[in-house]
Amino acid sequence: MQVLNRAHGALHYRVDGPDAAPVVVFANSLGTDLRLWDALLPLLPQGLRYLRYDKQGHGLSDLGQADSLQDHVDDAVALIRHVAQGPVVFVGLSIGGLIGQAVASQHPDLIRGLVLSNTAARLGTAQGWQDRIAAVRRDGLPAMADGVMQRWFGPDFRATSDLALWRNMLARTSAEGYVAACHALAGADQTQATAALDLPTAVIAGSEDGASPPDLVQATAALIKGASFDIIPGAGHLPCVETPVAHAAIIAPFLERHAR
Template identity: 65%
Template sequence: MQVLTRPWGAMHYRIDGPEQAPTVVFANSLGTDLRLWDALLAHLPGFRAIRFDKRGHGLSDGTDTLRIEDLAEDAAALIEAEGRGPVVFVGLSIGGMIGQSLAARRPELLRALVLSNTAAKMGTPDAWRDRIAAVRAGGCAAIADAVMERWFGPAFRATHALRLWRNMLARSDAHGYAAACEAIAQADLAATTATLRLPTLAIGGDLDGASPPEQVRATANLIPGAEFRLLPGTGHLPCVEDPAGYAAILVPFLKEHAR
């Protein structure tokens, strides 16, 4: 296990792939850890993948308060420590919000950006605060079944694998999850995302109940030249439901922009 020491504590990360290969950094969704990308990595030969647990998730320490900008600073520190020059940044859900903020604040660190199942603004403050209240009262297990409906399409929900993802969410640290929810509730990145001028690929799932594809497309439309691709039959975590299909969209973009 690898650890980056940050002012707030320990940040857990992992590096896979050939040492001299182009580097791609992956940022996870709310309520997941770096295992989110396990199935996808088998479809990405020839790339050096850096994954990390954001604050309050996985094996990383947490903080009492949190903003998307704070998470972007953490990602920047990791890229400066391990990225070996500009990288392609792939962010899913809140990870995509981290990517948008990072690209606006530290453009020299990124070659290109992938915004997966995300938006410049996600949900409403009231909806997020209702979720925060539920988690603080009953832990992440209290919301797990409802979240599974938003995360996955019916076919995946019928598989035995669903239980593992429900467990990942249900066992998440409630304090860290609530802090990340508050960061999303406060964030509206539309103005800064509209200033981005780097190569950008946006990916949506047509069954996504957390960030519907029209929201992903609208965010892509803020960035001149950004491409939007839809992966049919998938929900909020298409890299889990259809890793081969996700890779078929992602790999050509990486090959074009990672070097």
């Protein structure tokens, strides 16, 4: 386990791969920690350095304020500068994809390519996120976990015993960390900035995604010059968990072309 000390406290991260190799950064979804990528990483190209981390208020990272997207962008930039020797490929899922879009827009020198999975330039509405915040504060995360699982995963995965692990990860997330990230999502709209991006980008959706439906994800792909777009059949919101082989089949060739 490794820690980057930030003004808000500890930012937990992990690096896998050879020293001095090109870096690929992974940013997680709401309500998950860096274990999100466990099944995917062994399927990706060797000889790269894979950096993943826990957002503020998630996993083993401390929570400061982190109620704006910019707070998360600043953490990602600090981590990239701390670990990488040069520009990175940024792989972001859900809110992680919003973070990646903003980092690429604000710091183009740090990003050589983007993989945007199950995300969009804007996710949900401000009112929808305020309603989510109210529900978490009223009832707690365990009470809403079953509904979230319906949006995260397709029916085949929900029928497996592995579902309990992801339900527990969500339910045991810090409520304040979750609420802070919801505040960040409520105010996040990267539409104009993302439309100005001009770098290699792969955009991925899941056909069964109830959180970021394929049409929403495809609309963001259409904003970015030259971006590819793929839908993984049968996958929900977390294809790196549910269909890691299919997810890797899209990401691995992108990394071979753009990470080195």
